[in-house]
Amino acid sequence: MAKHAQDSGHLPGSLLFGLDNAGLRKKGTNLFFAQMIVHGEFAFDVIYECADKTSRIDIEAIDAIASNRRKEFDTRFESSFNLREKGFGDAQVEMARNALSSLIGGIGYFHGSGLVSSSPKPEYGHEDSSEAKLSEPYSLFATTPSRPFFPRGFLWDEGFHQLVLRQWDSDLSLEIIRSWFSTMDSNGWMAREQILGDEARSKVPREFQVQYPDFANPPTILFAVEAMAEQLLARGMTRSVDDALQAGAMEEGMCDEQCLLQSKLDSLAPYTSRLLGFFQKSQAGDKADDSMPPSKAGYRWRGRTENHTLTSGLDDYPRASVPSTGELHVDLYSWVAYMTRLNAELSSKEDTELESHLEMLDKIHWNEQENMYCDVTMGIREDYDELEDEDEGLERVFVCHRGYVSLFPMLLGLVPPGSDKLGHILDMIEDPEELWTEFGIRSLSKRDEFYGQGENYWRGPIWININYLILSSLHRNYMGVEGPYQEQARIIYTRLRENLISNVFAQYQSSRFFWEQYNPEDGNGQRTHPFTGWTTLIVLIMAEKY
Template sequence: MAQRRRLTVFLAFIFLHLNGLHLVLAAGEADGAESSEAGPGPASILNSEVARLNNESLFWGPYKPNLYFGVQPRTPKALWTGLMWSKVENYQDVQKGFRYTCEQHEIDGYGWEEYDARRGGIQSIHDEGNQIDITTSFVKVPAGAHGGSWAARIKGVPREGAPDDLKTMVHYYIAQEDPDAELLVENKDTGLGFEGDVIFQGRSENLGNYKLVVTAGEGGRPSNHHPLAEVRDGAFTTIRSLELPPELVWQARGIVYRQIQDSVKSLQNHHKLEEPLPPWVTYQLENSPGKGNVHVVQKMFEGAFEFDVIFSSASAGSELTSEDVTREIQTNSEFFGSRFSSIFDLKAPFTAEKYQKFGKSMLSNLMGGIGYFYGDHLVDRSNAPEYEEEDEGFWEEAAAARARHTPLSEGPFELYTSVPSRPFFPRGFLWDEGFHLVPIAEWDIDLTLDIVKSWYSLMDEDGWIGREMILGHEARSRVPEEFQVQYPHYANPPTLFLIIEGFMERLRRANGTQSTEEDGPSTADNLRTALLDDVGLGESYLRHLYPLLRRQFSWFRDTQRGEIKAYDRETFSSKEAYRWRGRTESHLLTSGLDDYPRPLPPHPGELHVDLMSWVGLMAKSLMNIAGALGITDEAAEYEKILTAIQRNLNDLHWSEEEGCYCDATIDEFEEHALVCHRGYISLFPFLVGLMQPDDPKLGRLLDLIGDEKELFSPYGIRSLSKKHELYGTGENYWKSPIWININYMVIAQLKNIATQEGPFQDRAKDLYTRLRKNVVDNVFKNWEETGFAWEQYNPENGKGQRIQHFTGWTSLVVSIMAMDDLGEDGHIRDEL
């Protein structure tokens, strides 16, 4: 079957080339290619087939990243499962140590050691509180329809110092949210529970017929010599089958607690106990298997244990076995190690084995944090006039308007995205995602573009995408109420343009010459670069996305425009000036830089240099994409806009006195004035690649970056100058800490300058070499000491702080380690 599918793709590739489809990515012109709309043709035929195979290989996954381990498919209202566990040595253990959702500071270290979205991976959980190490191994075997089959192996080993007979209670929660689906326990039990495997039979429209097996596995059972032992101590596995309202089944923790409570009450009602039963007997669920949309599978273990959960799609033919699971775990691990070394060829000084392990962890946790979200979200489309923010005191008026208006539920929508942090931010963040996808794009560009496509499917008719996508009740349960509502006049940095332009450049370089991978028997392995391997496919994707990018760009320019004429500002262009909406006195959340200092008091004539830079990046990207697609008139249009933005950045935002770019406001004399807060904001035209290597202003910015009394530190670039009066004050979120996403942008642009002829080449090379080492060494040191990547790092001592297990953009360190080591002459040094 796998060979037949590869042949189908191969023949389709040939069909494309024979029909002469090509992408205009070389220097030549394209005759008659002026339309921005994708037309029908063989590319769309192939695209549908590759899209189908792509969806099959990505269909299942640990796509509930808010759970320590939760499996679901990329389809609404489907079967999903989640793992729970707790020590049961005494009656307080369950209250203190019940694990299900990822929580801050609950577990000493956890995460994926290896993970590939098309094959699966291995996650380790070091639970000191429960005195056990849990390993969850997940494998996928695409075949047939409905995404094929999958399996999870759950293994527990008591930690050093734990008793050999450590008692552990494990629940595996199985839910089917489709009200028309069927799911029931097939095999008969002894009345008290199951000694062997438990077999579920299921059927639903989006999964077809399937079998789910929870194996008996291996491990001792707690013994009990109480006279009532036969009541609760005879079973290895018990099941509670329930029929619950579909909208409530996500509340798994509460549901399991309730089942435990019911079993305890039943025991108390039927038996008068002269001496208490041990907790592993008292907390055992009464066995009631049958039909339902929720099934709670409970196992009580003594010492080490292991069992499998095996899902076999009837369309796949043969059913998976535990022997298959063992083989797939080993094969996948070998594949991951080999591919990581090939894709992320770590460069000096990060070539030691410890950095390989570190890099694998960072990449795996980033990809292991990919989730599928489905549901409605809350939007305020009242279009209140106060939302225009045109009057002085606008932030107070806007706040009052928000309080008056009731948001409406919109959707349902679905989103496939990676998340910044599984315990703290298990939802989609628009500006984070562009950074997340930088390493993922190197590993699997087709997966990356699937995520990009998912985000753009959320765009409304005006071109707006919500900056936070909080879809459904489960996602909203993790978000404070004041942050749940989205506003269609609020923007967020358009970082996905970084990924799209990067894809286009890779497609230009490949030009259809890349060979299809031959690294395994699975068709999934040949899909990671399908959109690069065939130039027609890549063109089809870009043509589909291009009108959406154009619409988003227009939305930015319409809704975030700043005032030039009203304040008689002297500029090259009378149009290109921008202001983030959503400003308060202390925060500008829409910029992504939250509490970074801005002009005070806020003024409707304010202009923000970072927003202008982002719009410039969009214009540059659209110019390049339109040119690559042969849409020459639109490419020329974007080139004019880009030129105007570059000129206006200097006219409106450059301070010769400060030697950096600054936000602008209107002073008490109603005149244009710069407000300079030296830090990340000051660098933005450089960060997004809008400056030339010989620009004299670049030298001033490099001085700022390299000054240890201002931004440069042994751990990375500070967010705000150490000389600034607000450094480290107040909330201190973006007022001193080191953020890896901005440091990545600095490092990438320093490398760009260091590898081009120009007056600042040597200075950029020196800063690049030192900063690259400082950032990686510090993130690695914290990971080695704490077991976690962190949201930000302290600029004084380098310690990780705020959110732990922040495996979103902090994972950019793997891309930084793979960046070229520059030799003494500033050129790339070849590694032996």
């Protein structure tokens, strides 16, 4: 029970209350509530002092101390992102600083039990009879997408958060990545949404609370691991720490910065390998027989419903009109191929699987008639009535919806720079009747029958995380490589980057918020706000750090 604190200090115009810890071993009040009645604009300072008075801060000095801290932050921010060097003005730099500050402010430490199903969720149309139980309590150190609306960890979001955070504090970012990996089970599964404890569950609808051990989520958390590997490669160090020690390249206990980075990377490699194994086993498509490798059959997101594929991260993006176990999803295959490439890089072994994956990705998902990558599903053959065997009446048919899903092979750098497929993808991106807008790349083609329909969540609105991936891939994989589409890639990159920065800045100036998504027709921010999760990627876009 709160009561008026006797030793309230000098707080003019306020009342100070404290929680009485009577009955607890620890004596004294350790939680205070200040009530202030104000009129008009106001400001107040909260000053923490040691009980023994060894470190005092005078009220008169607080402004000077705060000013010095701001200058230190501003100096470090500029050295990390070089925005003034790139020509950005005070207002734009202020926006970027606030984005980073809010992202850091959204870091939280969570502890509790999650609801986890005892078995995989049944496929479409089957009743879920599995029993959900509370897990053993565990902790998670994570960054939240939106403190007031999404105050918990999301696996799909976290990888994008760490791309920004690692540029500011790589050690802090590594601790968050390790915390997520510590939740991984022996099969390589991590719950895609971390709803820990009763308070966290009270903010989530019941139908979304249970986590299923066959539900995957885009492995974006590996982006930061990939960045570490590329950092080492740029420094010319690719051997493991043990190999380096045995070769006498360094003495034990004398590990330099490169060695420390390699050591961190080595500690993460087993998790990335286990995660790939989980995808290959749990998300494999239907096979003709058990001897057939998963890559030959493709991959399918588990957890599909008629209108949603929440596990893909692109919730209501249109897929096959009727869910079936015969579906294969092009974005999922792209993620598997990406993980295969990364695991080969981390192990410093010759890549024997990636080429096969890329061949099957094209064979299964590239539609020559539409000149695009598509999902596929099972359909009835036109000559079905003439067949004697009903099982022969089904065939693979394409499910084509131009938009984010069809871009994934390019987003993850799986399309060769000289491939004519890249040319078709770039044409789709820069076509105003398809994906191009003056505010960013829309999530679904303007010509698609589902554009702007239903929930209209991933059916048109502009998302900064996917736009970042488009810019990143153009910058890393296509602009600097000679080929027939190099100049087109450069032009799209330049125009898209300018459009995104201009619109996010305009919306920030207007509302002082960063938004979950942006309207493709007028650029206005919409849905959740403040959304300082992956929308803060605008800082990296401004800094051109990919």
